[in-house]
Amino acid sequence: MLIMKKAISILSVLLIFSSCKKYLEVQPQLQVDQSQAIVDAGTAATAANGLLNTLASNSYYGSNFQALSYLSGGDIQWTGSQADPSEITKHITSATNGYVQSAWTAIYKTISQANYVLDKVPGIKDPLFTTAQRNQYLGEAYFIRALAYFDLARGWGGVQLVLKPTYSSTDNTNIPRSSLADTYAQVLKDLNAAEALVPTTLNRNRVSVKTVQALKARYYLYQKQWADAEQYATLVINDTNYGLVSPYSSFFANNAVATKESVFELAYSSSNTNGHSNWWLPPALGGRREWAPNDALVALLNDPTVGGNRSALIARTAAPGNLWYGQMYYRTPVGTDPAYVIRIAELYFIRSEARAYQGKLIGTGSAQEDLNAVRARAGILPSTAATLSDILLALEKERQVEFPFESDRWFNLVRTDRAQTVLSLPDKHLYLFPIPYNETLVDPNLAGTNRNPGY
Structure with a gap:
């Protein structure tokens, strides 16, 4: 290479x-x-x-x-x-x-x-x-x-x-390409090594045991090892240092950093900046707005039965432009917004899917319960999805409005072999x-x- x-x-x-x-x-x-x-x-x-x-x-x-x-x-x-x-x-x-x-x-x-x-x-x-x-x-x-x-x-x-x-x-x-299975096997080998070495002390900007366990939960989800995915997601969810913060915008609005929502977020400063706000914000706010929510996503986020209080992710410029833009990345100095690598909401979705595939569909300790925990934080009514197929579809739709400005939807549509159907x-x-x-x-x-x- x-x-x-x-x-x-x-x-x-x-x-x-x-x-x-x-x-x-x-x-x-x-x-x-x-x-x-x-x-x-x-x-x-x-x-x-x-x-x-x-x-x-x-x-x-x-x-x-x-x-x-x-x-x-x-x-x-x-x-x-x-x-x-x-x-x-x-x-x-x-x-x-x-x-x-x-x-x-x-x-x-x-x-x-x-x-x-x-x-x-x-x-x-x-x-x-x-x-x-x-x-x-x-x-x-x-x-x-x-x-x-x-x-x-x-x-x-x-x-x-x-x-x-x-x-x-x-x-x-002269290193040959490894198979996908061998590449993922290296991921697990490194995670196992990390888990035995990193501190147990909470640090949302560095790697702790819970950070490793969260990525393990994601790894096992991708491997369809449902019991392991549930186990590792639970290890993080049950830690009282982590939790869904309400309303949804609490983890990023008003210059918030390192809230209970974040399992792993990358910190930036005026001397070490990222480019997110440059691409999301409109020119009136100092950006270029070259990444923008499309009309379908705007409609979903603004639907009180779907987006709920996640509508805080977007805003619209004044007339005559009336342009919708993403406002998750907005801070001054420019480029000091965190990058969110793993949030606790993802762990709820991982555990929900893992439980669904194990037949734990409704009731206490179920897929439906985990799905509805995230929906409740968004201020929307509980889902009534009760079959495997309905819960999987509900999770897909929920991820769409929970993580639209994080690197989630595309990879999950590919992982579930839904990208071809959903995106034509x-x-x-x-x-x-x-x-x-x-x-x-x-x-x-x-x-x-x-x-x-x-x-």
Whole structure:
């Protein structure tokens, strides 16, 4: 792969020039030489923070990776003139698409940095470096690598598993693509390693045991291991540090951060910003409004029987424009809004689906009960869905209005094999994004028949 053809510094600046003419970068405070980067307690802390910043970069959770889901899921329209995002909304994404390239590159850079932490931290000899710190940084690296491979698996299928750091141009070459099953197996292996290392102490911006358990619940949902999905979702739901906050907007409105709603959210600052508000807000509020809710989503959110108080997600500009826009990302300084990776509402939906497939449809401890917990928070009446098929459809519709501006709907429609029906896709090869063209040029393991079919 292209990123593995270079000796990539763990904390070097990566600039990607996207088709939207916008530079996406890892923050400059991370510019230190790789070979000297992790040698003591202080540089280990810098590396761990840098790894979180890479996960939060604009090419990953700060913007572009999430945009692949927003623009693919059928609820968000592209109002700009650039070809790349327009391709995604129309489901004619090409292998030269800049969003696809930048997201792929950023995910592998995140994996690369996790690998450096995992390689260097165990050998640190520093009396100020405690065992707890060592375990925390290693556990976070395992978790973030697991999340990165999870995102690659659900976006591109089986991928190349790079598990060692890249110190020279000859490292990590000639790695074949793994199967989807083997890619997910690596995710679980890393999650198991992380769970044994990270602290139990609550921290919504770092990785704790509950963070790992939440991603495990999502992992088991994707694997259709219903009992395990229910078990791990319950471990998080039953922790009183987490809960559905009311009304719905409480987790993001009025500059709220790190509420009980968040299991894992990425924090930003004026020196480490994300690009969400730039794309969602209208020009009158300092943005470009090139991602916007379409008419169908606006109608759903404004329907008091469907959206309920989730209508707070959207607002409309004054006449004569009268343009609807997303207002989840809005803060001053610009770009300091959190990125939400896992919220407690998702755990309720995971457990609801897992219980439904196990026949726990109605009553106490049921799929219906979990579904209605989220509906109650939105201020809408309980669902009467009582059969497996009805509950699954209700969950699909509920996710649509609960997470419209988070990277959820597209991947769940693909996971449940509903994307073709719901979005009228011509072919299921579109369930996967293309391997970026630049990668196929330099790596035969990604070229030819190793490409994703249909691209």
